[in-house]
Amino acid sequence: MKAFTATRDAAATVRLAEVPEPQPDPGQALVKVEAYSVNRGETFQLERPPGDGWRPGKDVAGLVVQAAPDGSGPPVGSRVVGHPPALGWAEYAAVPTGQLAVLPEGLTSVEAAALPLAGLTALRLLRTAARHTGHLAGRRILLTGASGGVGHYLTELAGAAGARVTAVTASVERGQRLVELGAIEVVHRVADAQGPFDLVLESTGGVDLPVALDRLARRGLLLWFGQASRQPVTLDFFALLTGPTSATIRQFSYADVDEPDSADLAVLVGLAAAGRLHPELGAVRDWRETPEVLAELRGRRIRGNAVLTVN
Numbered sequence: 001m002k003a004f005t006a007t008r009d010a011a012a013t014v015r016l017a018e019v020p021e022p023q024p025d026p027g028q029a030l031v032k033v034e035a036y037s038v039n040r041g042e043t044f045q046l047e048r049p050p051g052d053g054w055r056p057g058k059d060v061a062g063l064v065v066q067a068a069p070d071g072s073g074p075p076v077g078s079r080v081v082g083h084p085p086a087l088g089w090a091e092y093a094a095v096p097t098g099q100l101a102v103l104p105e106g107l108t109s110v111e112a113a114a115l116p117l118a119g120l121t122a123l124r125l126l127r128t129a130a131r132h133t134g135h136l137a138g139r140r141i142l143l144t145g146a147s148g149g150v151g152h153y154l155t156e157l158a159g160a161a162g163a164r165v166t167a168v169t170a171s172v173e174r175g176q177r178l179v180e181l182g183a184i185e186v187v188h189r190v191a192d193a194q195g196p197f198d199l200v201l202e203s204t205g206g207v208d209l210p211v212a213l214d215r216l217a218r219r220g221l222l223l224w225f226g227q228a229s230r231q232p233v234t235l236d237f238f239a240l241l242t243g244p245t246s247a248t249i250r251q252f253s254y255a256d257v258d259e260p261d262s263a264d265l266a267v268l269v270g271l272a273a274a275g276r277l278h279p280e281l282g283a284v285r286d287w288r289e290t291p292e293v294l295a296e297l298r299g300r301r302i303r304g305n306a307v308l309t310v311n
Contacts, residue, residue, distance in 0.1 A: 003090030004290055006049040006056065013046065013291045014056065014089070022087070022094035029073045029100060030066035031082055031093050035113040038089075038290065038306045040148060040228070040297045050086075057088025060095065061103070061112040062310075073097025079109070081269060083116035083261050089290065091310060098260025104273040111272060114279035114305035118149030119268040120261060121254040125150075125223060126157055128252060129199050132221045137162030142193050142212055145203035145228045146183075147174035149305040152280040154201060156181040160276065166193050168208075174303050177280060196220065196244070206231030216244035225252040280304025286311065 001021045004014040024030045037059035046056060064078045074080055080102055082088070082095035103112050126136065133139055141158055143151060146167035158165050159182020167183040168190055169175035175186035187193050190208045195215030202212050203226030210233070213222050240247070257264075271277035282304035285293055293306050 001091040003055055003087070004057070004287075006046055006054070008049055012043070013294055015291075016288065019055070019090070021092055024066060024068060024094040026070035027068055027072055027098070028094040028096050029064050029068045029080075031060060031080060031095050031100075032063045032065045033060050033088065033091060033093055033310050034062040034109040035307050035309050036060045036088050036287070037113045037115075037117070037149075038293055038297060038308060039117050041117075041226075043294050043298050044230075046294070055087045055089065057086060057090065057093065058083060059113055059116040060084065060088040060093050061109040062093075065092075068097050073100055074102050079103040081109075081112040081115060081265055083120065083265060089287070089308075096260070098262050099265070101262050101265035101269050103269055107269055107273045110281065110284055110307050110309060111279045112269060113307050114149065114281060115268045115272060116261070116265060117254070118305060119153050119277070120264055121150045121225065122153035122157055123264055123268065124254050124257065125154060125201060125225060125252060126161070128223060128250075129201070129221065130161075132248070133198060135161075139163050139198040140196070140217070141165045142168070142190075142195065142197040142200045142215060143183075144168045144190055144201070144208055144212055145226060146178055146186075147303050148203075148228075149280065150203065150226075152177065152181060152304050153277065155183050156277060159183065163199075166197070168193065170300065177303070181278070190215075199223070201225065204228045205233050209233045210235055210239070213247065213249065214239070214243050216247045218245045219247070220244055221248045221250065223250055223252045225254075281307055283307070284309065 196217035200222040205227040206229035282302040283306040287308040
């Protein structure tokens with residue numbers, strides 16, 4: 001079969017190659033991939049591929065053509081979305097059944113492929129935030145790096161829960177859709193955000209994180225979940241003496257869960273099928289254009305999710 005493999009050179013991109021078709025382990029189903037999503041974080045991973053045998057690909061949607069040998073998971077013929085640890089940018093992928101959810105009628109493979117990594121991140125970020133605040137209704141949230149896939153899901157989910165979201169985007173164009181999804185305000189620099197905020201969801205790092213931290217309310221929470229700027233953060237702890245009182249800074253990883261992803265994937269596809277969560281498809285291309293899409297993601301030229309269709 002054909003699949004994208006890492007070039008493992010300075011280009012940090014991929015090439016289409018012939019690879020063996022996967023043979024599912026007992027807890028895996030074989031999925032004929034119809035679409036997959038490419039995330040900006042995966043472009044960083046391609047700069048330092050993990051090791052021999054690794055291929056990229058975490059977000060897939062398609063058709064189960066071979067059920068798991070141990071009888072777990074969906075049967076043959078099921079339309080599914082999956083979140084394998086890797087190997088998804090291919091014609092076929094062996095996906096652990098705990099990382100699969102069956103698609104409801106009316107939800108396309110293209111829409112579903114945009115859900116896993118970005119949707120799981122948004123869903124679990126807001127759960128973490130709600131555990132700190134008790135609820136989200138009426139809470140003021142500052143969201144940095146808001147124009148990517150995670151930012152769109154966060155804005156819509158938080159807005160639906162009654163939160164007052166201020167989103168930070170690089171341009172007016174990139175922020176337009178966020179207002180439609182529920183943001184009460186869009187600014188283009190963190191310094192322009194008027195706090196105080198009960199929650200800061202921070203994904204850019206660099207010089208923005210200290211500025212965002214300074215806008216926290218008393219006993220507020222800053223959840224750090226990304227480093228889009230790729231710049232290190234420097235905190236002046238003396239500045240905290242005149243900043244927010246008893247602020248909490250917490251690192252967040254969407255993978256820090258004790259249960260398989262299937263239940264949360266089912267929540268996401270259910271919300272999307274009901275029209276309560278809208279994948280923001282910034283680019284939908286043929287999968288042979290994956291190297292070009294990777295370059296556009298690195299250059300921040302795609303708003304929302306990038307999805308590739310496998311013919």
